[in-house]
Amino acid sequence: xxxxxxxxxxxxxxxxxxxxxxxxxxxxxxxxxxxxxxxxxxxxxxxxxxxxxxxxxxxxxxxxxxxxxxxxxxxxxxxxxxxxxxxxxxxxxxxxxxxxxxxxxxxxxxxxxxxxxxxxxxxxxxxxxxxxxxxxxxxxxxxxxxxxxxxxxxxxxxxxxxxxxxxxxxxxxxxxxxxxxxxxxxxxxxxxxxxxxxxxxxxxxxxxxxxxxxxxxxxxxxxxxxxxxxxxxxxxxxxxxxxxxxxxxxxxxxxxxxxxxxxxxxxxxxxxxxxxxxxxxxxxxxxxxxxxxxxxxxxxxxxxxxxxxxxxxxxxxxxxxxxxxxxxxxxxxxxxxxxxxxxxxxxxxxxxxxxxxxxxxxxxxxxxxxxxxxxxxxxxxxxxxxxxxxxxxxxxxxxxxxxxxxxxxxxxxxxxxxxxxxxxxxxxxxxxxxxxxxxxxxxxxxxxxxxxxxxxxxxxxxxxxxxxxxxxxxxxxxxxxxxxxxxxxxxxxxxxxxxxxxxxx
Amino acid sequence: xxxxxxxxxxxxxxxxxxxxxxxxxxxxxxxxxxxxxxxxxxxxxxxxxxxxxxxxxxxxxxxxxxxxxxxxxxxxxxxxxxxxxxxxxxxxxxxxxxxxxxxxxxxxxxxxxxxxxxxxxxxxxxxxxxxxxxxxxxxxxxxxxxxxxxxxxxxxxxxxxxxxxxxxxxxxxxxxxxxxxxxxxxxxxxxxxxxxxxxxxxxxxxxxxxxxxxxxxxxxxxxxxxxxxxxxxxxxxxxxxxxxxxxxxxxxxxxx
Ligand code: SF4
Numbered sequence: 001x002x003x004x005x006x007x008x009x010x011x012x013x014x015x016x017x018x019x020x021x022x023x024x025x026x027x028x029x030x031x032x033x034x035x036x037x038x039x040x041x042x043x044x045x046x047x048x049x050x051x052x053x054x055x056x057x058x059x060x061x062x063x064x065x066x067x068x069x070x071x072x073x074x075x076x077x078x079x080x081x082x083x084x085x086x087x088x089x090x091x092x093x094x095x096x097x098x099x100x101x102x103x104x105x106x107x108x109x110x111x112x113x114x115x116x117x118x119x120x121x122x123x124x125x126x127x128x129x130x131x132x133x134x135x136x137x138x139x140x141x142x143x144x145x146x147x148x149x150x151x152x153x154x155x156x157x158x159x160x161x162x163x164x165x166x167x168x169x170x171x172x173x174x175x176x177x178x179x180x181x182x183x184x185x186x187x188x189x190x191x192x193x194x195x196x197x198x199x200x201x202x203x204x205x206x207x208x209x210x211x212x213x214x215x216x217x218x219x220x221x222x223x224x225x226x227x228x229x230x231x232x233x234x235x236x237x238x239x240x241x242x243x244x245x246x247x248x249x250x251x252x253x254x255x256x257x258x259x260x261x262x263x264x265x266x267x268x269x270x271x272x273x274x275x276x277x278x279x280x281x282x283x284x285x286x287x288x289x290x291x292x293x294x295x296x297x298x299x300x301x302x303x304x305x306x307x308x309x310x311x312x313x314x315x316x317x318x319x320x321x322x323x324x325x326x327x328x329x330x331x332x333x334x335x336x337x338x339x340x341x342x343x344x345x346x347x348x349x350x351x352x353x354x355x356x357x358x359x360x361x362x363x364x365x366x367x368x369x370x371x372x373x374x375x376x377x378x379x380x381x382x383x384x385x386x387x388x389x390x391x392x393x394x395x396x397x398x399x400x401x402x403x404x405x406x407x408x409x410x411x412x413x414x415x416x417x418x419x420x421x422x423x424x425x426x427x428x429x430x431x432x433x434x435x436x437x438x439x440x441x442x443x444x445x446x447x448x449x450x451x452x453x454x455x456x457x458x459x460x461x462x463x464x465x466x467x468x469x470x471x472x473x474x475x476x477x478x479x480x481x482x483x484x485x486x487x488x489x490x491x492x493x494x495x496x497x498x499x500x501x502x503x504x505x
Numbered sequence: 506x507x508x509x510x511x512x513x514x515x516x517x518x519x520x521x522x523x524x525x526x527x528x529x530x531x532x533x534x535x536x537x538x539x540x541x542x543x544x545x546x547x548x549x550x551x552x553x554x555x556x557x558x559x560x561x562x563x564x565x566x567x568x569x570x571x572x573x574x575x576x577x578x579x580x581x582x583x584x585x586x587x588x589x590x591x592x593x594x595x596x597x598x599x600x601x602x603x604x605x606x607x608x609x610x611x612x613x614x615x616x617x618x619x620x621x622x623x624x625x626x627x628x629x630x631x632x633x634x635x636x637x638x639x640x641x642x643x644x645x646x647x648x649x650x651x652x653x654x655x656x657x658x659x660x661x662x663x664x665x666x667x668x669x670x671x672x673x674x675x676x677x678x679x680x681x682x683x684x685x686x687x688x689x690x691x692x693x694x695x696x697x698x699x700x701x702x703x704x705x706x707x708x709x710x711x712x713x714x715x716x717x718x719x720x721x722x723x724x725x726x727x728x729x730x731x732x733x734x735x736x737x738x739x740x741x742x743x744x745x746x747x748x749x750x751x752x753x754x755x756x757x758x759x760x761x
Contacts (some may be wrong), residue, residue: 205650
């Protein structure tokens with residue numbers, strides 16, 4: 001065997017495209033299968049780029065215990081349309097092969113399930129009708145189908161769920177997405193620096209801070225833009241406030257679904273206090289505008305720090321009281337305990353990330369394994385629970401919230417004690433290193449958000465790729481509801497709280 | 506094991522610290538100073554500055570003849586302010602919903618917005634003043650406007666006090682609220698849902714993405730033809746719109 005099969009990078013480190021090993025497909029196949037046999041490794045992203053005369057396929061594998069990302073690639077001359085599918089040997093690639101199939105019509109031989117991921121516009125401008133999704137069909141006198149969506153009962157995003165049930169019991173759930181598809185990746189390349197950063201915030205508006213950190217650090221790496229350490233801390237404060245607010249909101253939603261009104265109402269009010277603090281800081285309750293490449297329009301200041309501290313003290317304590325009550329209340333527990341279980345084996349199989357992984361023994365957390373921003377200086381220990389059910393996903397939010405609150409307090413103190421230079425203004429007019437590739441990963445509240453980019457000879461953005469953690473985790477929901485009562489679906493769904501728009505981009 | 510009695514005491518403590526979260530006067534709330542609401546354009550703005558902010562704006566929100574800022578397109582990034590801090594300011598005025606699309610354009614020197622009551626169809630106030638049930642449709646919304654609409658009914662804002670409420674079935678409602686720039690993939694579902702609402706019915710566009718298409722106007726994955734077919738009764742700008750912007754807008758619409 002000649003040469004290396006991969007290049008190793010750290011989070012957000014830019015490399016020359018030519019330094020990424022180009023393997024022939026059989027080598028690529030064997031390497032990826034071997035690498036992903038290790039439970040602490042998983043595929044961050046595997047996708048295809050159109051380079052004119054050839055298609056280039058790049059695969060990024062996170063090696064958590066080594067704190068590095070391994071990147072390798074293979075290619076196909078234009079016109080060739082078929083590859084041996086890796087999915088039968090390594091199931092977590094199923095969604096990536098499906099996406100490549102959808103966008104480039106590559107047929108993966110042996111893939112069990114080459115169905116659309118988001119019925120997106122293909123590069124040639126054509127698209128599949130979203131309603132043409134080929135659901136699993138069955139012939140039976142005993143079973144029946146339940147279809148839900150795309151528009152759901154509450155105020156939530158659209159997606160279609162198709163259940164195959166035996167009586168009240170769910171045997172199979174298939175999730176058809178794509179209703180939120182906006183063609184964001186194509187827009188990225190056409191637009192300017194400011195437009196891109198705003199676009200990032202609207203990939204999933206509920207994760208605006210996480211997304212814009214992923215984008216900012218990617219651009220800063222490719223454009224060699226240094227930022228002060230104080231700004232890294234500020235970003236982490238924003239990120240943890242976002243996490244805390246959403247975790248409280250999710251706790252409220254879980255209570256709603258099991259008709260525990262006190263839990264619902266108290267948490268609603270608590271979430272308000274946190275997002276109002278973000279608004280106090282930057283003028284937007286979701287933190288839109290807070291994070292910008294190269295600098296900030298809203299540098300942290302003493303008044304904001306005081307506000308954050310006061311609110312966290314009050315709301316943090318009240319949240320703990322409330323959560324203690326929720327997770328000791330028999331009527332709530334009987335609806336959470338043992339419901340919607342995802343096993344560790346399933347989580348490894350599908351490459352689950354974020355909360356879905358950590359609630360079932362898998363300690364995947366980018367804050368520890370591939371630290372970014374101030375987490376490079378801060379030893380974060382992930383919360384890991386074992387039972388993989390709705391209760392675990394609820395409790396995980398509780399435990400993580402406590403950590404976020406104490407971290408924000410700690411970050412505020414470190415920030416105060418720091419010698420601070422002036423925070424630079426944001427940079428939108430940047431030149432990027434030519435012919436380079438970089439991948440940036442952030443542990444946002446749902447899980448790892450992954451942004452990657454490729455530049456051309458002139459240092460312009462040639463390709464941009466976004467992966468929401470939900471891309472991995474929608475399969476977790478589909479597996480978790482098997483053999484459950486269909487009436488438990490809402491609470492299972494809330495306990496994952498996956499992103500439709502993040503998946504559909 | 507915790508005894509039942511202890512649990513009850515805990516619940517009483519939670520209730521006490523929860524206190525009174527309901528905002529009594531939804532029309533008189535003062536939002537934090539940095540909230541990005543109604544913009545003001547100074548009448549000292551120069552042609553060069555106008556050129557400059559036009560070049561910066563990521564969504565072409567500035568209009569000419571006469572110069573103005575279109576809040577229906579604006580995604581409230583405030584970058585024009587950072588470029589010309591003395592000439593374009595964002596106030597924390599959240600009462601920025603309008604019954605006419607044109608009213609969302611803020612002209613040079615304009616310091617307030619008046620809701621045009623004459624543009625409201627009389628049937629709306631006749632039938633919906635005491636009770637307005639709405640069906641929300643997220644059509645490629647980024648989930649922030651959706652969360653703010655949920656918040657409009659929560660314990661703080663509680664718009665249910667006015668009989669305004671979101672329901673599940675379009676057949677039980679008086680109109681739809683659209684969020685998001687409307688994707689091609691949601692175009693059919695939107696039409697079907699709208700058709701299922703009984704007449705007379707209203708349409709509200711919530712958030713700048715829905716009103717102006719936001720960052721997505723040029724994407725082939727967007728299909729906004731639905732909006733060409735119908736009269737829009739209320740435009741609620743914001744990215745996302747604040748719950749108070751939404752509630753006050755709807756209250757103006759139904760004449761409360
Ligand atoms: S705040 Fe509005 S008008 Fe100003 S630059 Fe941003 S989008 Fe354009």
